[in-house]
Amino acid sequence: MSKTYKQVPFAAIVPSPTVSNEHMVTGNWRYLRPVVDKGQCTQCKTCWIFCPDACVDFSKDEGVDFNLKYCKGCGVCSSVCPVGAISRVPELDFDE
């Protein structure tokens, strides 16, 4: 019996996802967690622009938050923050 392969679209071009992909959870790769000090944060959204995986959530009421289900902990947000409001805390320091 010959093997059946998954259908592949032309050049693997797919519509932009509108929901998160449950098959590609990457948050468990992270060993340093980004933590924002909301007192220092100026809401400039530099981290929101730079995050390579679109894991920075922003709302006017809550300010900056991170989507920890997908954040790999690369630290770009912490590096680009102009006021040093984002620190990287070892995952083992957290209970959950």
Next chain:
Amino acid sequence: MPIKKRGTGLTAVADAWQLADIDVTASYPIRPYTAVMAEVAKRIANGLMKCEMVHGEGEHAQFSIAHGASMAGARATTGSSGVGVAYAFETYSPIAGGRCPIQALIADRTLDPPGDFGSEHTECLNLRDNGWIYGWAENAQESLDNSLMFFRIGEDPDIMLPQIVAMDGYFVSHIAQDYEMPDQEQVDKFLPPFKPQFRLDVNNPVIMGPQIEPEMGPPLEWDRNVVMDRVKEKIVAVTEEFGKIFGRKYAPFVEEYMTDDADMVFLLQGAHAVTCRSAIRYLRQAGYKVGMCRLRWFRPFPDTALKAILPKFKVVGVVDTNTSYGAAGGSGVLLVETRASVSEVPGKPLIQGFTSGLGGETITHEEFFKMAEMMKMTLEAGRIIQDAVWVNFNDYLPAVSEVQAAEQQVAQTKE
């Protein structure tokens, strides 16, 4: 009205890009490619061309810029030479696999060492397994015509593949010659605007080059394999249509010269065909029944055409102006591909390899005469006398005469 011009292969390609109304070109200087970038910049400054010119910080960036522009729906071009072509290597498979039909101009230059400026096909042949379609032009006119034909074939919705207009550095790219720049109306009739089915568009977002699941890899590669067969059909149709519109008729795959009654042929590609033809005229006067087959395409390789053509001859001398150290047969890439094309054909000719014209050297008449002489010896012997002939290094002319003398001696002692 088409305009008669005197220029080089690079100004001819700039003419083609102007006529094709390219949207983006990405540049980075390296000889001999540089002249086309200077030419395009001048035309933009003079208002002849409306196109965005982006200067990369290296060839890898250059090809990536063209890749991105193509994803956004632009008709994009770029190009390079020699080590620059090698530096961009990582980008070739993603561009072809992402089915972005950019056009690159590669004016050949020898790879290092020793920092030779002259033409050698090696750098461009190195990327033969990455899914780009390409072939060599022998003069300025053909490079202009190839550029237009390649756009048309590569951008066809059934194909969508990047193309390389390859030419011998200096021989084609820098020697002034006469050519004809076609009329804008003719080009508009031949080459429709580039309208890809998918492009990066904020109103209709798509992901190009996403992380796919492992099981989707092989079918994606199968698609890239199958499209190459479609390219062959498209080449035949487009070359014919080109001839009708522009009045210049090219053989789709293999140009034959004086092959009607030939026993032996030179098989080569690119500018050395010009010298080869005139050498053949002398050889004909001296009684050699010799002709020439010039490949117009390297990818897809014209194996079907060669299967039909080559059995007409007894000896084929493949002239490699490239190196592939350690390759089967001890010569270059063309020898391997040519032998593989006809290996299963009954009545196939003897195929022997010559390496010549490296490092930008011309292949002189004398060298073509020498090769013809060696081919004649092979013809008379009915077998390959010596594989891997590097002309001027290990020619077997003297060796064969020694063997003949020895055989005569043996024959005499037996009498």
